[in-house]
Amino acid sequence: MKVTHVLFAVGLTGVLGLWRTPWGPLIVIPASIGSIAPDLDLGSHHRMFLHNIFIIFMLIVSSWFTMVYSDLELSLLLLGFITGWISHIVLDSLTLKGVALLYPVSRRFYGFKKCRSGSLLCNGLLSLVSIVMIIYGVKSFIP
Numbered sequence: 001m002k003v004t005h006v007l008f009a010v011g012l013t014g015v016l017g018l019w020r021t022p023w024g025p026l027i028v029i030p031a032s033i034g035s036i037a038p039d040l041d042l043g044s045h046h047r048m049f050l051h052n053i054f055i056i057f058m059l060i061v062s063s064w065f066t067m068v069y070s071d072l073e074l075s076l077l078l079l080g081f082i083t084g085w086i087s088h089i090v091l092d093s094l095t096l097k098g099v100a101l102l103y104p105v106s107r108r109f110y111g112f113k114k115c116r117s118g119s120l121l122c123n124g125l126l127s128l129v130s131i132v133m134i135i136y137g138v139k140s141f142i143p
Contacts (some may be wrong), residue, residue, distance in 0.1 A: 002036050004123045007130035008091055009035035014137015022073055025141065027080040034084025037108035038092075048100040048107065051089050059085060084112055090125065 003092025009031040013019060018027045041050040049055075059082045067075035092099050115122030 004038075004086050004126050005084075005091060005126050006032045006118045006132070007134070011130040011133025011137065012087050013080060014110075014141070015133045017140065018076075018083065019137055020075045021139040023076055023080070027076065030077045031081040031084035031087075034081035035088045036113055038085055038086075038088045045103075047092060047109065048103040050063060051092060051099040051101070052103040054103075056082070056086060056089070065073065070082040081097050094122070095125075 010028045012033045017100055018031070019025050021027060024067050038050040038055075039046075042047065059078070063075050063078035063082060066078055089099055089101075093101075093111030094114050095111065095117045096113050096115070097117065098109035098113050101110045102108065
């Protein structure tokens with residue numbers, strides 16, 4: 001569920017202290033976009049093409065190159081985007097299907113496989129955890 005993905009990414013940016021960067025709480029915008037971007041592969045090879053460690057590696061490398069050769073602030077935006085992307089993959093790994101972490105090397109799906117996609121109970125619990133993380137982030141951001 002997209003709402004759960006966005007809430008979790010926003011909470012994660014707060015817990016990781018990304019709200020204390022020059023972008024402040026605006027870092028949640030790229031994190032929110034990153035949290036739903038992996039589902040662009042819904043049409044084909046869902047949870048394979050955009051849900052693997054190779055895509056994450058390419059995103060991290062692009063962020064590093066941006067930081068070294070261009071702009072630290074742009075790199076921070078990419079870090080927010082990557083945080084959202086990784087949080088999406090972690091949440092999808094909780095589903096019964098899991099994710100193809102090693103695609104295209106392997107088509108095997110890995111994960112914790114604890115709940116069904118769209119489960120109200122699972123999404124409710126994850127949303128509650130996300131709200132707690134957001135509250136923690138807000139408390140740590142405000143002096």
